[in-house]
Amino acid sequence: MPDKKQLHLGLFDIHTPNQMTQGLWAHPDNQSYRYKELQYWIELVQLLEKGKFDFIFFADSYGYPDLQRELAYREAVYTPSNDPMLAISALAAATKHLAFVSTASPTYEQPFAHARRFTTLDHLTNGRIGWNVVATGAASGAKAFGREEALSHEDRYEQAEEFLDVSYRLFEASWENEAVTVNKAKRFYADAAKIHEIQHHGKYFKMTAAHACEPSVQRTPVIFQAGSSERGRDFAAKHAEGIFLKAPTKVALKKQVDDIRARAIKHGRQPEDIKIFSGLSAIVADTEQAAKEKLAHYQAYSSRDAALLTYYSSTGIDLKELDPNAPFQAVNSEKGKSHTERYTRHAEHVLTVQQVIDDFAAKEFRGIRIAGTAQQIADEMESWMLETGIDGFNLERYIMPGTVADFVELVVPELQARGLYRTEYAEQTLRERLFGKGKTRLPEQHPAARYRN
Numbered sequence: 001m002p003d004k005k006q007l008h009l010g011l012f013d014i015h016t017p018n019q020m021t022q023g024l025w026a027h028p029d030n031q032s033y034r035y036k037e038l039q040y041w042i043e044l045v046q047l048l049e050k051g052k053f054d055f056i057f058f059a060d061s062y063g064y065p066d067l068q069r070e071l072a073y074r075e076a077v078y079t080p081s082n083d084p085m086l087a088i089s090a091l092a093a094a095t096k097h098l099a100f101v102s103t104a105s106p107t108y109e110q111p112f113a114h115a116r117r118f119t120t121l122d123h124l125t126n127g128r129i130g131w132n133v134v135a136t137g138a139a140s141g142a143k144a145f146g147r148e149e150a151l152s153h154e155d156r157y158e159q160a161e162e163f164l165d166v167s168y169r170l171f172e173a174s175w176e177n178e179a180v181t182v183n184k185a186k187r188f189y190a191d192a193a194k195i196h197e198i199q200h201h202g203k204y205f206k207m208t209a210a211h212a213c214e215p216s217v218q219r220t221p222v223i224f225q226a227g228s229s230e231r232g233r234d235f236a237a238k239h240a241e242g243i244f245l246k247a248p249t250k251v252a253l254k255k256q257v258d259d260i261r262a263r264a265i266k267h268g269r270q271p272e273d274i275k276i277f278s279g280l281s282a283i284v285a286d287t288e289q290a291a292k293e294k295l296a297h298y299q300a301y302s303s304r305d306a307a308l309l310t311y312y313s314s315t316g317i318d319l320k321e322l323d324p325n326a327p328f329q330a331v332n333s334e335k336g337k338s339h340t341e342r343y344t345r346h347a348e349h350v351l352t353v354q355q356v357i358d359d360f361a362a363k364e365f366r367g368i369r370i371a372g373t374a375q376q377i378a379d380e381m382e383s384w385m386l387e388t389g390i391d392g393f394n395l396e397r398y399i400m401p402g403t404v405a406d407f408v409e410l411v412v413p414e415l416q417a418r419g420l421y422r423t424e425y426a427e428q429t430l431r432e433r434l435f436g437k438g439k440t441r442l443p444e445q446h447p448a449a450r451y452r453n
Helices: 032-036 038-050 069-074 085-093 111-125 139-144 153-173 230-239 250-266 288-299 304-315 337-341 353-363 374-388 402-417 430-435 447-451
Strands: 008-014 055-059 099-104 129-133 180-183 188-190 198-201 206-209 222-225 242-245 275-284 368-372 392-396
Touching (some): 008 038, 008 275, 032 038, 038 085, 069 304, 085 099, 099 111, 099 430, 153 230, 230 250, 242 250, 250 275, 250 374, 275 374, 275 402, 374 392, 392 402
Parallel strands (some): 008 055, 055 099, 099 129, 129 222, 275 368, 275 392
Antiparallel strands (some): 180 188
């Protein structure tokens, strides 16, 4: 009998007081207000490492609510927020195996400085680094960087394509494999003849420079992406090694998974070159009734107004200003297409604005929601994985540390007992953990490989 397919696990988190359920920061057991303390994050990553998680995924955005500012600051809607990348080296020192996926936007970064930061982290973590590529559309972010308005959806992805192309050349082509010798006897550290300047003069970026860093173990960090628009799916299928998808049903999610893998083939890649994750919000207790009561208790702390403000911040759509009886199908937005298409392209039928408001206020940006015993949660996870073709889950917590601690203590052992999840870590880079021993570098069929030295 063949071995069962083992699933991968990440934790979705963000360096702000709130996460997926607006208002839950006020729960007496929730310690997320400690987000600005290094010890808070050390406790979390060590808990994840106890649970043998693959990685912690840090969301991030330069946007902030520019509507209803009083509500935004009162309920901590996406603000205040810290830069998660600056914490990673300290968290890596507190762990041995857990990997770190950090969000960085091609929309507002520069390739040279960006590549230097990620290679530095890849060095310091010994290959435990991934990069979540997000083409940012928030108008407030554009203004913060001195722009009159945000780029259009299509222009953002065009810019991201150029950014990745330059980044790949810095990571893969600038330093040859034999450039660094570190020969003390001959006083010869690196061979300048094997270190090459990258010259680029494109529509969005101009640069002439050699990569500031010598090659790290992975060179290019593991690429993650979460776009679900038509353009976003094609971008992800071309570049991403890990993709985050969300859908209301198994049928809808399988359709997305099949679409991504088919697009990967069109880009000359193999379907197995991509690991696909779905968001998972899991509440576990000794009985199903107790778990559902716990979920209801958490939901009682949610703020409907703050939730709708997050939808506006992510999509530019103020749902409260729309006719509640009008079909949401008619709404269009230049940003946050994955969050609008959740209620249009991925919906089973046309929804009214009021139905969208009610659903989003209850679920916000959460993926699969399960409240039950450890056995029930493991059953559902196995079912979603087998029926949709996903490779793993990105856990979405409710309170910290309660949600994560319960999952590690109760659900992880159940998954391990079923042969669905590792019982020990191997000494691996993040790319090896996802794709197999020895696969530290990008595969030959990845678009970055053409620049390889």
